[in-house]
Amino acid sequence: MRLIFIGDVVGRSGRKVLYERLPKLRDQLAADFVIVNGENAAGGFGITEEIFRDIRNAGADVVTLGNHAFDQRETLIFIEREPTLLRPLNYPPATPGRGVGLFSTGEGRSVLVMNVMGRLFMDPLDDPFAAMDRELENCPLKQVCDASVIDFHAEATSEKMGAGHFADGRASLVVGTHTHVPTADHQILPHGTAYMTDAGMTGDYNSIIGMDSEEPLIRFTRKLATGRFEPASGEGTLCGVGVEIDDETGLARAIAPIRVGGRLEPVLPSFWLS
Structure with a gap:
């Protein structure tokens, strides 16, 4: 099975490059299943129903979220009727939506996807490791599902690495999101789980983690908030x-980064291009 995971889509620039590039990329790489993190897609903060549908129409089978899951108030309503939109699994039980789902590829194979949020330097949600453990035990590889993916949305690299090793041998892929910078540590862990600390963002990299640099720099240098954070509007990188x-x-046989368009050096998985 060929699976693509796309990191946090940020604002209009991120949406533009995703809509333009993902359909062709999915065909070029003959991907069986695509997951996109969309928690920053609406002006950098949350997701709307229209944007969610546009991401799905561009080729995403599942859209995951994170700490900005409900920044757009409409998400509290429409997430209930959209099983392919996942918010963090370890939100309290009464939170709208769901954090895990079992989905089918076009060929009928089943993929377990869960969205989990870390706790270090983040909102103090329920234990992410207990949440992961419960779902992995309920849906073991090759007994209930053909593949399983964990989007671990967290600030601390140590917590993301901990999640990778915790799920090693029980998940196909553990990939970090949230920090918006692609890491160079893609690897297959000792027991067969593919791992990457952060998939990076899909947006304008001439920015401060996707935001226009003016307001963040004022806050860094003067400790003043003079306006809203606004997504950078230049050319995006997927x-x-x-x-x-x-x-x-x-379990994983190979893993490689994907970078297309914009300012970063382009790269595609060579094992799918030969």
Whole structure:
């Protein structure tokens, strides 16, 4: 199975490059399943129903969120009727929506996807490790699902790495989101789980993690808030990761970064291009 995960879509620039590039990318790489993190898609803060549908129409099978999940108030309503939109699993039980789902590829294979949020330097939600453990135990690889993916939305690299090793051998992919900078540590862990600390963002990298630099610099240098954070509006880069999953075991055979368009050096998984 070929799986693509795309990192946090930020604002109009991120949406533009995603809509333009993802349909062609999915075809070029013959991807079986695509997951997109969309928690910053609406002006950098949350997601709207219209944007969610546009991301799905561009080729995403599932859209995940994070700490900005409900910044757009309408999400509290429409998330209930959209099973392919996942908010963090470890929100309190009464929170609208769901944090995990079992989905089918076009060929009928099943993919477990969960969105989990870390607690270090983040909102103090329920224990993410207990939440992951529960779902992995309920839906074991090659017994209930053919592949499983964890979007671990967290600030601390140590917590993301902890999640990778915690799920090693039980998940196909553990990938970090939230910090908006693609990391160079894509690897297959000892027991077969593909891992990357951060998939990076899909947006304008001539920015401060996707935001126009003026307001963040004022806050850094003068400790003043003079306005709203606004997404940078230049040319966007689509960032993510591609994973080849073994059909016999559900574990990873190969992992490589994806970067298309914009300012960053382009790269595609070579094992899908030969």
